[in-house]
Amino acid sequence: MKIGTIEAKQGEKSYGFYQTGETRGHFPVHIPMHIVVGATDGPMLVVQSGMSGLEIEPSLILPQIINELDPSTMSGTLVIVPLMNTSGFEFTQINTAWDDKHLNQLGRGKSDGTVSEQMIYQYYNEVISQADALLDIHSGAQWSYHQYAQVSSSGEAEKSKAMAMSLGISHVVIGQGDDQSMAYEATKDGKTVVSAYIGGGPGLRDYRDQDLGCVRNAILNAMRHLGMLHSPIESDIEKVLVIQEHTVIMPTGERGFTFIDKNKRGTHVKAGEQLGYVRHPFSGEVLENILAPKDGFMVHGGASWPMPLEDTVLAILGDLIEEVDIRSES
Amino acid sequence: MLKVGNLEAKSGEHVFGYLETARSRSGLNFDIPVHLFAGAEPGPTLLVQGAIHGGEIIGSIAILNFVGNLDPTKIKGNVIAVPVVNRAGFELGERGSRVDNKDISRLFPGKKDGSVSDQIAYVYFNEVIKQADIMIDFHAGGQTAYERYVLFGSEKDPNNLTEIEKKRRKLVVAFGLDQAAFFPPGTFGANQSKSAIEDAGTVQITLEFGGGTGWYKNGDDNVRDAERGMWNVMKSMGMIEGDLESDGPLCTVYNAGVVIWKPATDGLFIRMRKFGDELKAGDVYGKLVDPYTGELLAEMPTPQDGIVIPSGQEWPTIGATSVGILGTIDRVDDRRTMDLSLTFD
Numbered sequence: 001m002k003i004g005t006i007e008a009k010q011g012e013k014s015y016g017f018y019q020t021g022e023t024r025g026h027f028p029v030h031i032p033m034h035i036v037v038g039a040t041d042g043p044m045l046v047v048q049s050g051m052s053g054l055e056i057e058p059s060l061i062l063p064q065i066i067n068e069l070d071p072s073t074m075s076g077t078l079v080i081v082p083l084m085n086t087s088g089f090e091f092t093q094i095n096t097a098w099d100d101k102h103l104n105q106l107g108r109g110k111s112d113g114t115v116s117e118q119m120i121y122q123y124y125n126e127v128i129s130q131a132d133a134l135l136d137i138h139s140g141a142q143w144s145y146h147q148y149a150q151v152s153s154s155g156e157a158e159k160s161k162a163m164a165m166s167l168g169i170s171h172v173v174i175g176q177g178d179d180q181s182m183a184y185e186a187t188k189d190g191k192t193v194v195s196a197y198i199g200g201g202p203g204l205r206d207y208r209d210q211d212l213g214c215v216r217n218a219i220l221n222a223m224r225h226l227g228m229l230h231s232p233i234e235s236d237i238e239k240v241l242v243i244q245e246h247t248v249i250m251p252t253g254e255r256g257f258t259f260i261d262k263n264k265r266g267t268h269v270k271a272g273e274q275l276g277y278v279r280h281p282f283s284g285e286v287l288e289n290i291l292a293p294k295d296g297f298m299v300h301g302g303a304s305w306p307m308p309l310e311d312t313v314l315a316i317l318g319d320l321i322e323e324v325d326i327r328s329e330s
Numbered sequence: 331m332l333k334v335g336n337l338e339a340k341s342g343e344h345v346f347g348y349l350e351t352a353r354s355r356s357g358l359n360f361d362i363p364v365h366l367f368a369g370a371e372p373g374p375t376l377l378v379q380g381a382i383h384g385g386e387i388i389g390s391i392a393i394l395n396f397v398g399n400l401d402p403t404k405i406k407g408n409v410i411a412v413p414v415v416n417r418a419g420f421e422l423g424e425r426g427s428r429v430d431n432k433d434i435s436r437l438f439p440g441k442k443d444g445s446v447s448d449q450i451a452y453v454y455f456n457e458v459i460k461q462a463d464i465m466i467d468f469h470a471g472g473q474t475a476y477e478r479y480v481l482f483g484s485e486k487d488p489n490n491l492t493e494i495e496k497k498r499r500k501l502v503v504a505f506g507l508d509q510a511a512f513f514p515p516g517t518f519g520a521n522q523s524k525s526a527i528e529d530a531g532t533v534q535i536t537l538e539f540g541g542g543t544g545w546y547k548n549g550d551d552n553v554r555d556a557e558r559g560m561w562n563v564m565k566s567m568g569m570i571e572g573d574l575e576s577d578g579p580l581c582t583v584y585n586a587g588v589v590i591w592k593p594a595t596d597g598l599f600i601r602m603r604k605f606g607d608e609l610k611a612g613d614v615y616g617k618l619v620d621p622y623t624g625e626l627l628a629e630m631p632t633p634q635d636g637i638v639i640p641s642g643q644e645w646p647t648i649g650a651t652s653v654g655i656l657g658t659i660d661r662v663d664d665r666r667t668m669d670l671s672l673t674f675d
Contacts, residue, residue: 015623032622056621056646060598063624083621092647142473142645145546202546204644205476257391262546281387281420282363282413283346284394304546305473307387307423 001037001077003126008035011071018127020119023098027087029115031123034066034080042076043132043226047219049081051104051182053088053095054141057199061212065219076228079127080219094141105180124182133163133192135222136183137215140200143308145262146301147214148316150175150195153244155187161242164194165324166225167218168235171266171300173318174244194222202304235326241266242322243297249315254278254287257306260314265300268320275315292317332368332375332408335457339366342403349457352449354429360418360450364458365397365411373407374567374674377462377532378560380412382435382469384419384427388540388549389468392556399557407569410458425472435467438523439530459527463674464501464563465534468556471541474645478552478605479584480510481536483524497533497672502583503663504566504670505535505559506576511584511639511657518589518652533672543644566672579666584657588636590615591652597627598646599653605640615654632656 001008008014019030049058062082069078083089087097095102101116108128109121128134140146148171151160157174164172178184187193196218199211223229251258260276269275269292276290292298296317303314332339339345345368348361380390390413397411414420416434418427426433432447438459440452459465471477480502485495502510527534537559540552555577562574592599597618609615609632618627636656643653 056598059621060600060619060646063620063622067624089621089647142542200546201473201542201645202544202549205544206547208644257387257394279394281390281394284398284413304549305542306391306545306549307385 001035003033003035003079006033006035008037010037011039012037013066013069013071018123020122021115023115027098029098029119030086031081031084031119032086034063034082036066036069036071036074036078038074038076038228039072040075042228044077044079044130045133045135045222045226045228046079046127046131047081047135047137048084049137050083050085050089051138052102052141053085053091053093055139056083056089057139057204057208057211058137058215059083061215065216073230074223074228075230076226078223078228079131104182106182107180108182108185120182124185128182128186128191129189131186131191133222133226134183134186134194135219136193136195137218138195138197140197140202140304142201143303143305143312144301145200145203145304146197147171148173148197148299148301150197151193152184152187156190156192159192160187160194163192163222163225165240166221166233167194167196168221168233168237169196169198169214169218170237170240172240172242173299173316174242174321176245197301200304238325238327240324240326241297241320242324243299243318244321245316245318247293247296247317248313249275249290249317250313251308251310252288252290256281256287258303258308258314259306260290260303262304264298266298268297269295269317271295290314332366332410334364334366334410334461335453337364337366339368339402341368342370343368344400344402349453351453352446354446360429360446362415362417362450362454363413367397367400367402367405367409367411369405369407369569370403371406373405373569374463375408375410375461376564376567376569377410377458377465378412378468379415379465380468381420382415382467383425383433383472384414384416384421385423385425385472386468386470387420388470388552389537389556390414392468392553392560395553395557396560405564405569407567410462412458415454423473436521436523438526455526455530459532460530462532464567464672465527465532466505466560466563467534467536469536469538471543473542475641475643476541476544477538478507478509478540478640479538480505480507481538482510482512483528484512484514494528494531494533498535500566500668500670500672501533501535501563503581503665503668504562504574504672505537506555506562506574507559508577508580509582509584509640511586512660514585514587517587538641566670568671568673574665574670576665579664581663581665583660583663584637584639585660586639586655586657588632588634588656589652590630590632590654590656592648592650593618593628593630595628597621599643599648600646601642601644601653603638603654605638607638609638609656610635
């Protein structure tokens, strides 16, 4: 297996930077990448994280998983990108520093675009296009706190849903599809694709170990599900709830301190029920009550910090369509 | 009657408005939102302020709750409540002001003819701080840390306290947290603002209270306890009646002179120690790892023995900053036996 200059033979691990270009100041435009090739043939799984330069907590655990894996007991090929947006990470920002692009809004990139668009183009064509499955890991950065897996209703939806159900995450959201993400492009190409939203800064102090453990478990379970590891799925949850997303609540009319009731996560809410409110930051007046536009199940995800960025998802609602007892399944 | 710059409240009134300060080159005004509560009876003046570091908002939320419950007809004296001092920093979720890259909290007494932040500091110091007998300044860990203690200035001679220092000792304990700290001289850089505030006769404490990394689990509790602290101080000052409520009977005060700094290298920071951990010199407080390979890049040993005070960075990226503070126990104050009443001429 060779990607750029990174090469691993059967039963080997390799690490390096997949370089796609240079900036005008001659900094490398590149992606750090681990490749692990199993002793026997099997599927190819790509695990990627850090599309945002602020979604960095998963990179605390991804290299450790590489260290733990023994390629001689593994089938297929695992590619792990611990932190894709290296320039955003360097300069503590969501978008790339070189050209101010959000890497997860570039689809499959452009061969003649900006340096980031070219990077995504080459990465998609050389890595994702070869893959059977993609596990795209996100966190809540400094604003949100999540615990759910999302799959698209398009493409190979059942394959993707099956992998999502195996990860050990209690909420699986069937999304509404169509967006500018790389995951959606891979879905359209028939790949098995799951976006896992785990953790985030507002929970870092109290749940760091739990969240990093969840990331680790999700990756190993995805490998088990795909037959790359030959051990049973491990999970400490009893049930997986499958939710057909119907409403994504974003900041609407008013801005100020925004509070969403975390205690409603994982519960069914009625149309018109209050999910949160926006408060004037100086006078204290309640400017807006955030209401559920329709009945739905509130997913364990969304903004937590009272000053979310524009375009931050505040809450996700959907119909609870399936409740699967994982223990009896396994 | 209470008059603050262009704002005025008559006895028994609550007035909300914006204290006129300064304008930027593009015409933005940074007038400061101020609540004035002029008590029905005379008495001392309490100032509570939040977000002078714009991203440190726990106190701001608590102040909004506090003013929502405060009835000026039932208090003795005056309350000036400022939920957000640094509007430019608040807008961007940042500590300082990007307008002139200054930190207002370090600029008191300010300059009438200085930059925008200098001018804001000048007006605020002269119109607000100088009127206050007590000043409670809420800080927090922003989005990258979590804290829970009362911070106050070091005393010149603990055996011969000034009147302000005597009052401040009471204020620290009255607020109601179980932990407090002071930084001995030389721990961090000089802070002219602290001296200016003290010279103005205002007794000041800083709350390092809450922060983004603990918000999901502890946010509601911190907001509640921050508000509780303001009511406690009003009780101590005799502005309202009632018993003090607190974390417990004791307040442990740390001499917090041991700072863990980021080393020359950089990577992903992993904090390894929790509040209250007792470390020996050389024990590792945290480490930096390569973000792509997990390789250990540097360890951060403590230079001296100490106890981790309730403070410090947790987010994996850190600037050229301190990441943790250790201290030794200076004293343990007992609320059950201390006289916590604060009186003013």
